[in-house]
Amino acid sequence: MSLFGWSGDTRQVRAESVRTEWLTTLVCTLMILLLVFAGGVEADDGLRGSGDLALVVERANGSLQVVETTGNSSLTRIEGLGDLSHASAVFSRDQRYAFVFGRDGGLSKVDLLEGTVVARVIQSGNSIGGAISQDGRLVAVSNYDPGGVKVFSTDDLALVADIPAEFGTGQRSKVIGLVDAPGRRFVFSLWDAGEIWLADFSKGDEPSISKFRDIGRNPYDALITPDGRHYIAGLFGEDGLALLDLWHPERGVRRILPGYGKGEAKLPVYKMPHLEGWAVAGNLAFVPAVGRNEVLVIDTGTWLEAGRIPVHGQPVFVMARPDGRQIWVNFAFPKNDTIQVIDAEGLAISKTLKPGKGVLHMEFEPRGEEIWVSVRDLDELHVYDTGSFERLATLPAQKPSGIFMTARAARIGL
Amino acid sequence: MKWLAQVIFSLLLSGLASAGQPLPERQAELRYLLEQDCGSCHGLTLKGGLGPALTPAALAGKPPEFLQYTILYGRLGTAMPPWRGILNEDESRWLAERLLAGEMQP
Numbered sequence: 001m002s003l004f005g006w007s008g009d010t011r012q013v014r015a016e017s018v019r020t021e022w023l024t025t026l027v028c029t030l031m032i033l034l035l036v037f038a039g040g041v042e043a044d045d046g047l048r049g050s051g052d053l054a055l056v057v058e059r060a061n062g063s064l065q066v067v068e069t070t071g072n073s074s075l076t077r078i079e080g081l082g083d084l085s086h087a088s089a090v091f092s093r094d095q096r097y098a099f100v101f102g103r104d105g106g107l108s109k110v111d112l113l114e115g116t117v118v119a120r121v122i123q124s125g126n127s128i129g130g131a132i133s134q135d136g137r138l139v140a141v142s143n144y145d146p147g148g149v150k151v152f153s154t155d156d157l158a159l160v161a162d163i164p165a166e167f168g169t170g171q172r173s174k175v176i177g178l179v180d181a182p183g184r185r186f187v188f189s190l191w192d193a194g195e196i197w198l199a200d201f202s203k204g205d206e207p208s209i210s211k212f213r214d215i216g217r218n219p220y221d222a223l224i225t226p227d228g229r230h231y232i233a234g235l236f237g238e239d240g241l242a243l244l245d246l247w248h249p250e251r252g253v254r255r256i257l258p259g260y261g262k263g264e265a266k267l268p269v270y271k272m273p274h275l276e277g278w279a280v281a282g283n284l285a286f287v288p289a290v291g292r293n294e295v296l297v298i299d300t301g302t303w304l305e306a307g308r309i310p311v312h313g314q315p316v317f318v319m320a321r322p323d324g325r326q327i328w329v330n331f332a333f334p335k336n337d338t339i340q341v342i343d344a345e346g347l348a349i350s351k352t353l354k355p356g357k358g359v360l361h362m363e364f365e366p367r368g369e370e371i372w373v374s375v376r377d378l379d380e381l382h383v384y385d386t387g388s389f390e391r392l393a394t395l396p397a398q399k400p401s402g403i404f405m406t407a408r409a410a411r412i413g414l
Numbered sequence: 415m416k417w418l419a420q421v422i423f424s425l426l427l428s429g430l431a432s433a434g435q436p437l438p439e440r441q442a443e444l445r446y447l448l449e450q451d452c453g454s455c456h457g458l459t460l461k462g463g464l465g466p467a468l469t470p471a472a473l474a475g476k477p478p479e480f481l482q483y484t485i486l487y488g489r490l491g492t493a494m495p496p497w498r499g500i501l502n503e504d505e506s507r508w509l510a511e512r513l514l515a516g517e518m519q520p
Contacts (some may be wrong), residue, residue, distance in 0.1 A: 059458060060449075085458035103457050126462055144463060174464065191464070218493070220464075236493060268488065268495030271454050272464065333451045334500065358450070376450065399450075 050095045053112050053406045054363065056374065056381060057100075059084045060399040064100065066112055069365050069372070069405065072383050072393040076115040082106040082122075088129050088402055091409035092154060093136040098404070099154065101130040107141055109157060112406070119157045123150050131180040134412075138201060140178060140186045147172035149188055149199065151207075160205045167193035177222025177233050177275070179413040181246050189219035189233045189242075196222075196233060196244055196253055212253045215242040220290070223275040224413035225300065232256075234275050236290055243303060256303045257296060266291025267314060271332035274317050277413040278364075281324035281344045288315035288329075295329060297347060307347050312338050317361065320344065321386055322368035330359045339373065341389075351389055355382050360400070366407035374400035434504045444505055448518055455493065459520055460513075464493055470516035481510035 053075075056065040064078045081087070083104035090099050097118070100108045105124035108117050126145035132138070138160060140151045151161040165173040173190035181187050184201040196215050199207040217237025224231050224246075231244040239261040244253045273288035280286075284306060285298040295315055297307040313335030319328050327342040336359050341351040358376030365371070370392065373382045376399050383393040408414040436444060449458055455465035466472060473481065485506040488496035497506065512518050 083457065083459050083461070085453055086463065103463060104459070104461070126457070128463070220493075268497075269493065270451060270495055272493065333454075 048113070050112055050406050051366075053095070054372065055089050055098050055100070055110070055112070055402075055404045056372075056397055056400050057084050057087045057089075057402040057404075058398040059087060059401040062102075063398065064098075064110065065397055065400075066115060067372075067381070067395065069370070069383075072370075072395070074395050074397075078110055078115055078117060080117060081108050081110075081120075084401075086128060086401070089404040090130060090132040090139065090414070091404075091406050092132070093409055095406040095409045097154075098406075099130060099132060099139045101127055101141055103127065105143065105145075107139070107152065107157060109154070121152070121157050123152070123159075124148075128174070128176060129178055131178050131186055131413075133180055133184050133186070133201065134182055135184060138184070138186075138205075140180075140199075142175040142178035142188055144174040147174045147190075147192070149175055149178060149186065149197075151186070151199075151201075151205075161199075161201075161207055163197075163199060163207065163209065165190050165193070165197070167195065177219060179222065179224040179231065179277075181224055181231065182228040182412065185246070187222070187224065187231045187244070187246070189215070189222050191218055191220065194219065194237075196231065196242065198244075198246075198249060210249060212244060212249075215253045216240055216255060220272050221275040223277050223279055223287075225280050225285070226277050226412060228412040230300070232275065232285070232287075234273065234287060234290065236269075236272070239290070241287065241298075254303075257298065257305050260289060260296060260305065260308075261292060267293070269314065269332065270334070271314070271316055271336075273315055273332070276317070276319065277411065278320050278322075279318050281320035281327060284344065286318045286320065286327045286342070286344075288318050290314075295327070295342065309342055309347055309349070311340050311342075311349065312352065319362060319364065321364055321371075322366065326350070326386060328362055328364075328371065330362060336360070353384070353389060356380070361402050363403040363405055366405060372403045372405075374403055376400060436505050436508050440505070441508070444501075444509055445518065448509060448513075449520060460518060468513050469519065470514060473514055476514070478507065478510045478514055481513060482506045485509060 052070045054067050062081045062084050066075045082102045085103045087102050098110045105122050105127045107123050109119040111118050124143040127143045130141040139154050148164040165175050173192035175188050178188040186199045189196050196212040198210040201207050216235040219233035220236040222233040233242040240258040241256050242253050243256045269291050287296050289296050295309045299306040313331035315329045317330050329340045337357045339353040340349050343350040356375040356378040360376050361374045363372050371384050381395040381397045456468050457463045460468040486498045488494045
């Protein structure tokens with residue numbers, strides 16, 4: 001369905017008599033008003049921008065919903081994207097196209113305005129995420145099977161480079177934590193090998209690869225700071241994180257917060273936590289502790305622990321509101337019915353919300369006044385005011401998971 | 415001594431194996447749990463992710479007790495957590511048998 005052509009459900013109300021004509025007029029006027037305000041889809045000239053759009057992954061059905069965040073409404077649904085469990089998306093720099101990474105190795109280029117899939121390749125057997133290069137010309141996918149990274153042209157999804165994650169004697173590692181970095185580089189981590197690789201495409205489409213070994217056991221995800229300087233991989237196999245300064249890769253990777261669990265037994269981890277660039281608020285980074293009901297606070301000046309905040313369960317996403325004042329946290333199964341909000345100044349919980357079972361993801365609107373939340377088991381999207389915590393909108397969605405706003409297009413590492 | 419260990423092990427397994435069926439309502443919950451929560455590592459279609467595939471082909475030759483034991487107690491040194499406390503013996507056994515039979519594929 002074309003959004004340009006989208007005009008809603010314009011039913012005609014037939015007047016049965018002159019006496020009911022005024023009623024007809026009233027109804028029609030109300031419907032038009034409703035369409036204008038509820039839809040907010042297009043201007044009078046049939047054009048619209050894409051800066052207030054978002055993609056919502058409906059993971060069970062392999063579909064995406066295109067929503068808009070000005071009127072908080074759904075615009076269209078795009079189908080036929082395969083297995084979208086753990087799917088994510090990055091955006092073209094013009095914010096019109098999304099590149100969607102499916103679990104089944106599918107890489108799809110989606111036109112948000114037309115609501116169509118414009119290109120699609122099955123590039124591996126099993127993939128986990130991806131990134132778009134600084135110049136917007138390359139899209140990279142991290143694969144579990146066969147383990148490695150493949151890089152494609154954003155024009156037509158033609159293969160540009162294939163980087164098998166080989167280590168040891170002919171083994172291949174699952175790749176996680178793939179992000180873009182300034183200088184047309186991609187950075188990623190090898191789950192099985194405990195390595196961080198830096199793929200530099202600054203000289204052309206043949207990358208030069210730097211490998212950092214022994215960075216720690218089982219890196220599970222990674223983030224790059226919003227300024228694009230520091231790459232941080234979280235470790236599942238041991239307590240600690242691995243830090244690479246991309247201004248000085250020659251200095252190597254160093255361990256930060258080593259042994260934060262102090263040797264105490266971990267809780268069982270039923271859902272792997274996530275790391276993303278917006279864990280950083282001011283000079284603090286907020287990251288999930290693995291197997292512990294805590295959020296760890298790191299001073300980004302010294303890279304030392306600046307505190308830890310006890311929370312409701314094991315954190316999955318820890319996200320700073322764009323102004324850095326609040327940190328929103330959701331939790332792993334079986335405590336995934338709850339969101340907690342941390343006051344970044346007092347480093348304490350300031351609000352607990354119970355949206356419903358299966359809170360899988362949250363995404364702030366670009367300036368942070370509202371947040372979108374996917375509530376899987378209710379088949380709902382919730383929009384909350386981040387000041388009053390009031391729920392402003394509820395939209396139906398089929399087993400929603402990731403929510404991705406087009407404003408990501410302009411941010412390093414997203 | 416090896417025979418003794420084997421006897422103890424099989425006694426242990428037979429203890430685990432004396433399974434009752436979960437009630438139909440609970441079966442529906444277990445299917446949902448498998449798809450959504452096991453699915454976050456093994457894939458919604460069970461074709462694998464951070465965790466290995468759980469398709470009948472991938473599990474071929476593995477005894478149900480082994481799968482049941484893995485579900486209940488997890489696997490040390492991997493990301494597989496113990497589900498004991500969330501799933502009981504009957505439920506984990508039921509899941510293991512359904513997986514082997516390929517009845518859990520969406």
